[in-house]
Amino acid sequence: MEKPLTQHVRPDGLAQDLRAYEAVGGYQAMRKALRMDPREIQQAVKDSNLRGRGGAGFPTGAKWSFVPMGPNAPRPKYLICNADEMEPGTFKDRLLMEAMPHQMIEGMSIAAWAIEAEVAYIFLRAEYVESARRLQKALAEAYDAHYLGKKVFGSGYNLEMYLHVSAGRYMCGEETGLLNALEGKRANPRSKPPYPQVSGLFGKPSIVQNVETLCNLPHIVNKGAEWFKKLSRTADGGTKLYGASGKVKRPGLWELPMGTTVRELLEEHAGGMREGLRFRGLLPGGASTDFITEENLDAPMDFTALQKVGSRMGTGTMIVLDDQTCPVGMVWNLEKFFAQESCGWCTPCWSGLNWAERALRALEDGQGKEEDLEKLAFQSWFNAPGNTFCALAPGAVEPLQSALKYFREDFERHLREKRCPWK
């Protein structure tokens, strides 16, 4: 089984430096890319069926195709790596940045060349202190080697790359919120159109991609779209970094073929539930995905299949709920997070999520009322896509609406017994 993203991760946990990266073929893909026309790279990425690994799964090649190209395109153009990994339950990009910083820099360089961008930013969350140290060191190594800066690799192409370390706010992970944050503004989302590909950072054409997405690019350029598609068990190309947290026997992170089933992840890789605990449900890819339960465990973890069972793959790092943890308490914890992290820009989100959080807290405290369940159901559709500026609120109500569906009896027990039965 091939693991292109993680096969060279050092067992001692240290970062792979420039020399070690080059010893296993590092930066050959960028050299090759510079001999290709940017549009050829775009086509290869389109053919590979690479879909964005940040959670939404938008096809990467298609995203790039909207960027104005050629001598008359507005300048400078920007390539931004979204390294603001703050989705609760998600810990995959951290590994790629800490263990393989040059792989990410090379992936960013390829993406930048493919859209003819001359400036690239890494937008990193503040709490990833070790990632910042290692990326800063890797950037310095790449500049010293003339792989970044003026005339990279002796070509005519100039590429500046900067690390921007944020100051902690979930909203910055949203594409247009991130652009505002990089401009030194509050990270409110922007309405679309215009789309960032046309008018993004500082009003210039911009592409924002997740860390894992970018790390795939050197391998696609080296080995081709057909090879990349064959890594996957399904139509979405490549491997995927999957993870599991919660009360399983072996929480962890694994690079596996895209489309590995939920059951294989839960039972084989994570080792199943801890002794004495029963499985109740899981969020497949971070806090903003719908619960799935026993009946759907055989679904392949990819963007299409999980949608068919009413959820989303999201970031691919699952959070597991056991029978000795209260599902209402878990959803309360999630909604408290989303209500706190809402930027406050649009009403359904700032108002609605706070209502939901309060109703859930009341249920947990034994103060719930019959109509609270209706209120929670109302908030689920009130915050649906189309009613808000960005995806924060629609994501926030995914675990809520699915908990109301699968754990209805537990909500009702809180009402009936006027207490949390798990306390």
Added chain:
Amino acid sequence: MPLSAEERREIEAEFPHYPTKRAVCIDALKIVQRHRGWISDESMEDIAQLLEMSLDELDGVATFYNLLFRKPVGRHVVLLCDSVSCWIMGYEGLRAKLCSKLGVRLGETTADGRFTLLPIVCLGTCDHAPAMLVDEDLHRDLNPEKAEQALENYK
């Protein structure tokens, strides 16, 4: 106290990375916080002037972020993850232990100014939950006793 020469130098070193001065504001706020522990009203005015922003715009940014402190904090800042995986794995026990040991509630600073205890969103180390970040050090696979012990190393 106005911005020191060193703070000013560090802030200005960021200018070439962005096409506008205001884009440097997060870096500027963090530079001042690194030197002084927090960002006072006076520092806000100095930064706003240096970056040619209005004070209100700058405060709109400063108050938006979890890790920019507009009030003094202790010598060490303890960021205790309260997100879902840590909550499942025992966040509440950690919180109770740390609050009673330090004699503070979340958001407060100990009387001797040694620690400020704050909640933080997911630290991205969920396979080693529960976790906390003390200053720049990540502590993982915690239980109440281990968390209490870890704080001994911060004087």
